[in-house]
Amino acid sequence: MILEGTLTAIGIPVPDSALAHEARELIGEVAPAYLVNHSVRAYAWAVELARHDDLRFDQEILYVAALLHDIGLVSAYDLGGCFETDGAIEAERFSLAHGQPPERARAIYDVIDLHMLPEAPAGSASEVVLLNDSTGTDVTGYRFEDVRPEAVAPILAAYPRLTFKRDFAAAFADQASRKPTCRVAEMVRTGKLDAIAKAPFDS
Numbered sequence: 001m002i003l004e005g006t007l008t009a010i011g012i013p014v015p016d017s018a019l020a021h022e023a024r025e026l027i028g029e030v031a032p033a034y035l036v037n038h039s040v041r042a043y044a045w046a047v048e049l050a051r052h053d054d055l056r057f058d059q060e061i062l063y064v065a066a067l068l069h070d071i072g073l074v075s076a077y078d079l080g081g082c083f084e085t086d087g088a089i090e091a092e093r094f095s096l097a098h099g100q101p102p103e104r105a106r107a108i109y110d111v112i113d114l115h116m117l118p119e120a121p122a123g124s125a126s127e128v129v130l131l132n133d134s135t136g137t138d139v140t141g142y143r144f145e146d147v148r149p150e151a152v153a154p155i156l157a158a159y160p161r162l163t164f165k166r167d168f169a170a171a172f173a174d175q176a177s178r179k180p181t182c183r184v185a186e187m188v189r190t191g192k193l194d195a196i197a198k199a200p201f202d203s
Helices: 004-009 018-030 033-053 059-068 083-097 102-113 126-140 149-158 164-178 183-189 192-197
Strands: none
Touching: 004 149, 018 033, 018 059, 018 083, 033 059, 033 126, 033 149, 033 164, 059 083, 059 102, 059 126, 083 102, 102 126, 126 192, 164 183, 164 192, 183 192
């Protein structure tokens, strides 16, 4: 269950558009709870990092991209490619199907497709930079010190990690074994599973 009121209460804006509502409904229906909560936390950490870095961003693009950024890990949306690209394809299709102009649908695609890179490419849109960083925050604790301390407990209480470390590591390992040419396989080879286990969270 996505409790956007928890976010707005601590100063994290949540877009109220039809597209945002539909994205919430979709991810809540198709993804396991650990992945739904991770996706919302990725948005929350992204907004926190934007506050820290004084970055302006499009709330709807960032929110929808964050919610759908790992949909490629869901078997129904696994097209056999790198999961971030498979997810980007679905998010773009979803956005177009819900009346978004092609340029906004492509912007959402880009945010998702680029989020697994070691860092956002030079000149990237703010949304690309923020999701690239914030997914690292949730997965390994990257830039966790840049999140307001008072925001951490409410976010984790509303969107608990459950068995995130175990389940996300298992999903990464599965992707890496089946898709050895994808970025996820390189990450696993270079110690990402250990970094997940050592993230500054209980689970």
